[in-house]
Amino acid sequence: MRLAHRLVLASSAAVALVMTIYGFTIIRQRERIIGNALVRETETLAHAMQIVANSAIRNGQRAPLDRVLGRILGDPETAISAVLDTTGAVMAGGPRARMACLDTIIARPGPVPERHGWSNCGGRVRLIVLPLQEPAEALVVARRTTVMDRDIAESRRSILLTSVALAVVGSLAILIIVRLWLTRPLLEILEGVHRFGGPDEPQPMRVPRAAHELQKLARAFNGMVERLDAKQHVLARETEERIALERRLRHAELFAALGRLTGGVAHELGSPLGVISVRADAIQSLPGADPEARRHAEAIGREVERISALVRDLVHVARRHGAGRDPLDMRAIVSETAGLLEGDAERADIRLSVDAPDHPVPVTGDARLLRHALYCIVLNAVQALRTHPGPRQIRIELRAENGGITVAVEDSGPGIAPEDRARVFEPFFTTRDVGEGSGLGLAISAGIAEEHGGEVAIGTAALGGVRAVLRLPLAARRSVTDGTE
Ligand SMILES: Nc1ncnc2c1ncn2[C@@H]1O[C@H](COP(=O)(O)OP(=O)(O)O)[C@@H](O)[C@H]1O
Ligand SMILES: [Mg+2]
Structure with a gap:
């Protein structure tokens, strides 16, 4: 896998991890804040209703209390808003059918204790039970967490979207940076290295405009090329010298052998050749010599001259010292x-x-x-x-x-x-x-x-x-x- 792709993968993974931790923290925080707000709001509503209910019961005005409780239940966020009497029946409040979970929340028979906490009523609810004057026994208010849940889901979505956008933008940025600062100069260096191995004379590479370390790498390579070049030259010179020396040695050996040989041969050939040459001349100048014989004598003289020239050459070689x-x-x-x-x-x-x-x-x-x-x-x-x-x-x-x-x-x-x-x-x-x-x-x-x-x-x-x-x-x-x- 290419370096740029590896870096992009690693950075995307890092962004995803950071965003997950960040998102988790943010969502927990929001949950806490919205939860606290819901708790406060339900407390305030319940305590206000407690005052209203006590006063209405005291004055025997059930109808207005019913209306107020019914209106509160009209809010879809409210699960229960009711006043119970000592028998457990709903004295005032919204229609019982809409408060289906009332019986599961409030355990009967027995007294209904004051409660401030979380419960379940077709979803999580904040439940508050407050005591009331007789003949009523308790005020029950339960508010749903729907708004809080929606808000948190929205937060989760926006954090996820932000994470993806950040990962994409970050990856692109890293891709461009890696290309410019790493891949391109590395490719230039690689090209220089390839050129070095090519058939042309080794040449130093151009130091790329890149990070200090890469420039150092290119310079180190150039230094190596120079040293190699110098060594190559020394080697070539040494090889040339060795070849020349070998040639001289071969010559020397051969000349020595020739010298020994020619010393004797020249000596042995010199006098008979002289004699042959003189006799050939003599035949040529014989008065009345047969022209055929003269031609032969002339040919003998020519060939003897050639042999004599060769012998002279050999003598030169023999005498070279x-x-x-x-x-x-x-x-x-x-x-x-x-x-x-x-x-x-x-x-x-x-x-x-x-x-x-x-x-x-x-x-x-x-x-x-x-x-x-x-x-x-x-x-x-x-x-x-x-x-x-x-x-x-x-x-x-x-x-x-x-x-x-x-x-x-x-x-x-x-x-x-x-x-x-x-x-x-x-x-x-x-x-x-x-x-x-x-x-x-x-x-x-x-x-x-x-x-x-x-x-x-x-x-x-x-x-x-x-x-x-x-x-x-x-x-x-x-x-x-x-x-x-
Ligand atoms: N001036 C030249 N022009 C062409 N060939 C040459 C010349 N000088 C030398 N040579 C070549 O080098 C060879 C060796 O020369 P040399 O040692 O003088 O021996 P040789 O002349 O007896 O052949 C020759 O045979 C010839 O092929
Ligand atoms: Mg010659």
Whole structure:
């Protein structure tokens, strides 16, 4: 049952109880007052009649006495008005038939004693019996309580009506007050609570214009929302940090394993690859060599170059704990990397632009590694654009700000599918065809950046493709080399 209905029920019950007690008291009081008035009136009438009767009997004037008593009996409120003689017969008074209860009230034979009290004569009556001179014996007067009964019934009715009206008005007033002061602000608070559980960002609720306690409740809720929000943020940050840490750990483990592997593999592969490459060149330049053999030799040379490039990548990974700590100007690294890929870009009809400040951008690190990290990033952009229709553009932007440097590489290529975005840093993750990509590029770049206290982030470029950002800490300005070997 609703709160408002409960309150209305309770208040109606309270009003009904109060009115019942009040009505009972009032009716008892009225009964007493009207009863006393009836008693007094009957006493006065009886005593007046006693004087009149005594004088009439003394003077032998029965007829006027009869008339007076008859007239009194004519009043419907009078039940008995008679003068009895010593035998019990009615000496004077109204017709005996109208005083049917006279015999039951006055016990015969025997003397009739004086009486002042209540009796029954077709209803309650006030009975007075007064002695008279002989030959009469007694004057009997009985007045009905009809008027008093009617009055009391009326009082009862009006009290009942007042009670009902009071209960209705009181209930309505309570209903309105409860709605305004309790139900409405409570519903507002409830709505705020529901909103909190909804899909939107948790928001503090509007404190309702209501009783102090309800405002306190809303404020307490808002306090709780704020605390929860803060905790949620802390939790989200901690989760992010944990994920990043896990990623770094995974990388570290993998790099360690790769390092051990590549140390040996690179060493073992290096010399035979060198030999194969030299021999392939030699076959190609053999005077009078069969053109078919030359083509094969050329293919062998190309494939060997690809294997050598992979081996170089692996060597970079293997050596990551040996990065140098030289003072460098990042502008040199950027322009050299761009220079390395300029030819590739041109062949693929790609417009490659570099935007760098005109003052040195100092970083501390290993020039060769940093160049390689940036090379992998720009190469990805070149590869993404090679087969991409529409304008092909790569923009490399170097900036130094807030104690760090950023090299943003933006391209107008197809971008990275959302489902791949989380995986591009995984070593060996690639979407390129076999032979085109090893899936090591971004893993190596990220590894090198981390080793330099920085990071690589992938986002969406204004040009429509990928925006890959290499971030590094800015070194204190001091003598800077251009990093060339
Ligand atoms: N600029 C880019 N545009 C589109 N896709 C990219 C870009 N850079 C990286 N990727 C995606 O990230 C994957 C991983 O890149 P990477 O680690 O360099 O390996 P690889 O280039 O050998 O595939 C790529 O296969 C490609 O799907
Ligand atoms: Mg790559």
